[in-house]
Amino acid sequence: MGWLSDIGERAERVGLFVDGPNVFREEFDVDLDDLRAVAGEEGRLAVRRLYLDEHATPNLLRAAEERGFEVVTTSGDVDVRLAVDATAAAVENSIDVLVLVSRDADFKPALERAAARGVRTVAVAPGEYGRSDALRNAAHDARTLE
Numbered sequence: 001m002g003w004l005s006d007i008g009e010r011a012e013r014v015g016l017f018v019d020g021p022n023v024f025r026e027e028f029d030v031d032l033d034d035l036r037a038v039a040g041e042e043g044r045l046a047v048r049r050l051y052l053d054e055h056a057t058p059n060l061l062r063a064a065e066e067r068g069f070e071v072v073t074t075s076g077d078v079d080v081r082l083a084v085d086a087t088a089a090a091v092e093n094s095i096d097v098l099v100l101v102s103r104d105a106d107f108k109p110a111l112e113r114a115a116a117r118g119v120r121t122v123a124v125a126p127g128e129y130g131r132s133d134a135l136r137n138a139a140h141d142a143r144t145l146e
Contacts, residue, residue, distance in 0.1 A: 012043030012120075015095035017086045018069075019102035020052040021078060024060060028126040030145060032067045038124055038143055039099040046095055049085065051078035083110045090114035099124060105134035112138055 016039040023030050032050075039045055050069040052060065053076065064071050074081050082102075087110045089095045098114045100107055101124040111121045115138075123139035125131035127146075136142035 012096040013046035013094070014039050014043045014097045014099055015047035015086065015089045016045055016049065016099045017047070017082055017089075017101070018050045019078060019082055019100075019104060019107070020050050020056065020060070022102050022104050023126045025126075027129065028145075030126050032064060032069065034145060035101055035124070036067065038145070039122075042097045042099060042120070042122060047089060049082075051082045053078055079104060079106050083107055086110045087113050090117050090119040093117075095119060097122065100135070100139070101126070102135065103132050105132045108134045108138045111135065115140065 016035065018035060036045065036048065048069045049072055050064045051072045051074065053074055056073065061071055072081060083106070086098055086100060090098055090113065097120045098111065099122045100111060103125055111123065115121050121139040123132070123135035123142045125142070125144045128144055131144055
């Protein structure tokens with residue numbers, strides 16, 4: 001059996017995709033380390049991406065890079081880029097679990113497409129107030145950060 005059987009689900013490749021402008025808001029107290037921990041419960045973090053727009057602060061960029069996130073900065077709305085990248089990771093068999101951190105229901109099709117390809121999906125909300133019922137219902141599992 002080998003060492004992979006000993007770690008069980010930890011062998012799963014997890015893609016963590018974070019909608020920065022939607023999650024890092026004043027009304028939510030989201031910590032990058034908490035996001036990594038939640039995603040890490042699903043398996044080995046193979047992809048850690050934080051999507052930001054041009055208004056992101058240098059401190060957030062630095063903090064994300066120091067915590068091992070690949071930062072993707074766009075000149076406008078990050079939704080399209082994040083959805084395309086998350087869907088591509090699922091369709092190209094780069095991940096076994098898709099962890100999507102957002103409160104935006106626009107990502108529902110990305111979760112559904114990933115699930116249709118056999119990828120387990122987890123929707124993470126930045127707080128009870130920021131939870132999307134559409135994302136929660138589309139995902140295999142849903143988590144809400146405290």
